[in-house]
Amino acid sequence: MARPREFDPDVAMDKAMTLFWDVGYEEASLAELLQAMEITKGSFYKAFHDKQSIYLASLDRYNDKVVSGTVAFLSDKANGTGRIRILGLFGKVAEAIEEDGDRLGCFLCNALVDKAAEGGEAEAKLQAMVHRLENAFFKALTDDAELEEAVAREIARGILSAYFGLRVLGRAGLSAQMAADCIRQVEWLLEKAK
Amino acid sequence: MARPREFDPDVAMDKAMTLFWDVGYEEASLAELLQAMEITKGSFYKAFHDKQSIYLASLDRYNDKVVSGTVAFLSDKANGTGRIRILGLFGKVAEAIEEDGDRLGCFLCNALVDKAAEGGEAEAKLQAMVHRLENAFFKALTDDAELEEAVAREIARGILSAYFGLRVLGRAGLSAQMAADCIRQVEWLLEKAK
DNA sequence: AGAGTTAGGAACTGATCGGTACAAAACACA
DNA sequence: TGTGTTTTGTACCGATCAGTTCCTAACTCT
Numbered sequence: 001m002a003r004p005r006e007f008d009p010d011v012a013m014d015k016a017m018t019l020f021w022d023v024g025y026e027e028a029s030l031a032e033l034l035q036a037m038e039i040t041k042g043s044f045y046k047a048f049h050d051k052q053s054i055y056l057a058s059l060d061r062y063n064d065k066v067v068s069g070t071v072a073f074l075s076d077k078a079n080g081t082g083r084i085r086i087l088g089l090f091g092k093v094a095e096a097i098e099e100d101g102d103r104l105g106c107f108l109c110n111a112l113v114d115k116a117a118e119g120g121e122a123e124a125k126l127q128a129m130v131h132r133l134e135n136a137f138f139k140a141l142t143d144d145a146e147l148e149e150a151v152a153r154e155i156a157r158g159i160l161s162a163y164f165g166l167r168v169l170g171r172a173g174l175s176a177q178m179a180a181d182c183i184r185q186v187e188w189l190l191e192k193a194k
Numbered sequence: 195m196a197r198p199r200e201f202d203p204d205v206a207m208d209k210a211m212t213l214f215w216d217v218g219y220e221e222a223s224l225a226e227l228l229q230a231m232e233i234t235k236g237s238f239y240k241a242f243h244d245k246q247s248i249y250l251a252s253l254d255r256y257n258d259k260v261v262s263g264t265v266a267f268l269s270d271k272a273n274g275t276g277r278i279r280i281l282g283l284f285g286k287v288a289e290a291i292e293e294d295g296d297r298l299g300c301f302l303c304n305a306l307v308d309k310a311a312e313g314g315e316a317e318a319k320l321q322a323m324v325h326r327l328e329n330a331f332f333k334a335l336t337d338d339a340e341l342e343e344a345v346a347r348e349i350a351r352g353i354l355s356a357y358f359g360l361r362v363l364g365r366a367g368l369s370a371q372m373a374a375d376c377i378r379q380v381e382w383l384l385e386k387a388k
Numbered sequence: 389a390g391a392g393t394t395a396g397g398a399a400c401t402g403a404t405c406g407g408t409a410c411a412a413a414a415c416a417c418a
Numbered sequence: 419t420g421t422g423t424t425t426t427g428t429a430c431c432g433a434t435c436a437g438t439t440c441c442t443a444a445c446t447c448t
Contacts (some may be wrong), residue, residue, distance in 0.1 A: 002394035003444040023309045026221045030436055037292025041437085042396050051436065103312070112366040113307040115217045118297065126366060148272040157372050158379025161359030168358040172320060179349050188386055189379055196424035197414045224406055235407085236426050245406065 009047055012037040016048075016058050017058040022109040025055050025116035042187050047175070055116075059125045062107045067129050074136040080139035083190045086159060090186055094179040097170045105171035107132075109164050134160050162186050203241055206231040211252040215301040219249050219310035233263075249310075253319045256301045261323050268330040274333035277384045279356050280353060284360070286378055288373040291364045302327075303358050328354050337388050349387050363370035 019028045021080040030051060035043055048054040070089065079085045108129050117123050137156035141147060143162045147155075166182045209230045213222045224245060228238055242248040264283065273279045290296040302323050311317050331350035335341060342351075361374045 001392075001446045003396080003446090005395065006444095020216075024220075028307055029434080031434080040397050040441095041385050043396085045437070046218030046395065072297050105307070109362060112362050113299070115197070115221055123367060130363070130366065131367075136265050138360040157375040160377045160381075161356050161363060161379070162352070163359065164362040165357065165359030166304050167323070168362060169355060172324065173317065181348040181351040182355045184348050185355070185383055186359060188352075189382060192382055195415090195416045197426080199425070200414095223404080225404080234427050236410095239407070240425070249428080370422075 005043075005047070007037075007039050007043065012039060012047070013054070013057060013061055014055050017061050017107070018104075020055055020058045021062070021110065022104055024110060025051075026114075032074065036063045051118060056121055056125065059107075059111065059122060059129075063129050063132075064123065067108065067132055071132055071136040074140045077143070080141040083193065085140050086190065087183070087187065090163070090183045093163075093166060093170070094176065094183055097179045098176040101173070102170050103173070106164075106167040110171070111167075112164075119128040130160070134161070143191075145194060147193060152193070155189060158189055159186060162189070198240050199237075199241075201231075201233050201237065205316075206233060206241070207251060207255055211255050212298075212300070214249055214252045215256070215304065216298055218304060218308045219245075220308075234370045250315055250319065253301075253305065253316060253323075257323050257326075261302065261326055265326055265330040266279040268334045271337070276337040277387065279334050280284070280384065281332060281377070281381060284357070287357075287360060287364070288329065288370070291368065291373045295367070296364050297367070298335070299360075300361040303361040304365070306358075307362075309334055310325070327357070340388060341387060349383060352383055353380060356383070 015038070018034055019033060020038045023032075028042075030044075033051070033054075037044070039047075048057065048105075064188065071078060073089060074082075074085050076085070079088060093102075108126060111117050111122070112126055112130070117126055134156050137159045138152055141152045141155055142149075162182060163188060166179060169178060169182070202256070204303050207370050211229045213227060217226075218332060224235075224238075227245070227248075228235060231238070231240075238267055243249065267283060268276075270279070273282060283328070285295075302320060305311050306320055306324070311320055319321075331353045332346055334345045335347060336343075336351055355377065356379065363372060363376070
């Protein structure tokens with residue numbers, strides 16, 4: 001009953017998310033956004049309400065795709081014990097840094113630091129994602145051994161901070177050796193959880 | 195022989211640094227910068243060449259003041275053993291988070307994530323600061339015990355990533371309890387250095 | 389084929405961006 | 419009290435910012 005879209009909103013969203021991921025909210029100009037998404041202004045404002053909206057939608061998308069994927073990996077017992085799964089996650093990150101330099105980092109981590117997120121809806125979304133990650137570490141830890149809840153919670157948070165720290169260092173052009181060293185320390189944290 | 199300055203370039207620089215620290219390079223508009231520094235455009239461009247220059251100068255200032263202060267604290271044997279000094283640093287950070295929420299975080303950490311720094315002079319300055327911190331941790335560790343260099347290096351890097359991770363979480367509005375838990379994990383990392 | 393509906397695209401909005409030009413103001417020196 | 423020098427403030431610059439308007443193109447349904 002009307003003219004159909006000439007672009008796939010899903011892939012356009014993906015392109016937008018990647019740009020925000022790379023350069024942050026403020027630094028992603030509308031012009032760059034349109035170029036990345038390969039659509040024009042009319043289509044943009046018709047399909048996605050405005051810049052703020054698509055940023056929030058990008059956060060949701062990251063949560064749905066990437067964070068969920070990470071949580072799933074950490075929960076899947078087919079990947080080994082909880083300790084192995086956690087180390088596997090860190091190994092993947094280190095691999096990304098080694099292979100392509102990984103200047104993208106982690107969208108969640110980048111957005112946490114980005115002041116554009118503060119105070120509003122974005123911050124709440126980010127905190128929710130942080131808690132999802134924390135809980136995924138927590139569960140992986142308690143899968144392996146009978147741990148006091150408080151102890152497991154502590155270790156999960158320690159791993160979480162090591163994770164974000166590694167991501168920060170990776171984004172800044174950290175050497176691969178440095179990543180490997182960071183992971184050795186996570187191994188040691190996991191020793192406590194035995 | 196000429197009209198004297200009506201402002202103190204040093205305190206103006208401090209104000210500029212604080213703004214960049216808070217909101218990053220891109221998000222700090224010239225208008226906000228001028229308002230914070232309490233000078234007008236004419237004075238700004240005469241005293242500090244342009245926005246990019248004062249940003250780089252802010253990084254240098256942060257290195258001279260804050261990073262040097264941190265390194266000095268970590269090196270000063272009057273503050274206790276190396277382990278105690280390291281834990282003292284983390285304690286200070288946790289305190290800042292508890293007291294005022296610390297939404298400022300660490301300029302170095304924030305700037306590492308800020309894409310505006312990538313590739314140029316800024317990135318080199320940031321990496322240099324990271325290495326200063328890493329070396330300070332390294333020395334504090336080797337002050338306490340005879341450690342193999344490679345082992346101490348590893349642990350220093352692990353502590354470094356935990357440090358940045360804590361800073362990221364703090365900036366995002368992390369609860370004080372979470373900070374305390376992170377520090378418990380650093381304690382455990384230091385156990386290995388005995 | 390014609391009517392109805394929505395997407396696409398270009399022209400345009402006022403506001404703000406970082407930066408410059410220049411004249412008035414304020415000082416040191418003679 | 420001039421005179422030379424530098425700071426200061428303002429008006430202005432073109433470019434870009436996010437967002438709107440509106441006309442045309444492309445489709446579906448009758």
